[in-house]
Amino acid sequence: MNKIRNMKMMTLDELKDKHIGKVGTIERDDYEFELKVEILGEMIKSVRKERQLTQEQLGELVGVNKSQISKLERNTKNVTIETVLKVFRALKTNIKFTIEKLDENYGLV
Amino acid sequence: MNKIRNMKMMTLDELKDKHIGKVGTIERDDYEFELKVEILGEMIKSVRKERQLTQEQLGELVGVNKSQISKLERNTKNVTIETVLKVFRALKTNIKFTIEKLDENYGLV
């Protein structure tokens, strides 16, 4: 590892406006987001749409009822890591997380 | 936003060997990891140590008993997003997550 790479960042609004993908010239489908429960739902929905799946179809892949997918997308719950992984695995999407330490004055270390 | 930045990546082994920080010449405390429950615990412990806090002290900051911190660090549970956020917030550490879509053949899109 120790791989250095460029990351594009996107706000939730940008996600909503454009869905995922097609930003800039270098086609690279990596996006970084603040870790928030609300956004996770948006992400699931966006990727599912890209995959052209219905909630019912995604539910089959994940092994849950379509109502469960709806709930996850609409963030009716404070989801666990395992649930997040299960869904994104079904969507053939890797998830990574990044931590960024701040100093005492809340600036970057 | 739309900020472009360099990200260093590290494996769990590297984390274990070196704890966090001091890789390369550009001192930048951003690290990206596969989203896995086991690693989250390692991360909490590493950052707590860097902050020179005991589990009891971190517990006070988070508002939970020290045994809870121990459990989180040792990954006895499948943690929820909210719990992750609570702890890293206390550690003054931002968390972001990145998704990376794969194509049908499991290669990068």
Next chain:
DNA sequence: TGAAAAGTTTCCTTATAATGAAACTTTATA
């Protein structure tokens, strides 16, 4: 515009994450 498909909500049940207190073990250190 009406039927079918897709998505949402409600009402449940079950599984388990979150939590603390206290006993216990391990690690520092006087």
Next chain:
DNA sequence: TATAAAGTTTCATTATAAGGAAACTTTTCA
């Protein structure tokens, strides 16, 4: 090396995430 501090485990309890079935609403499109 005894004692204190730090960390872990156990045993409970409580809160809530996960889940399905079915009724309901919204969207799609022939």
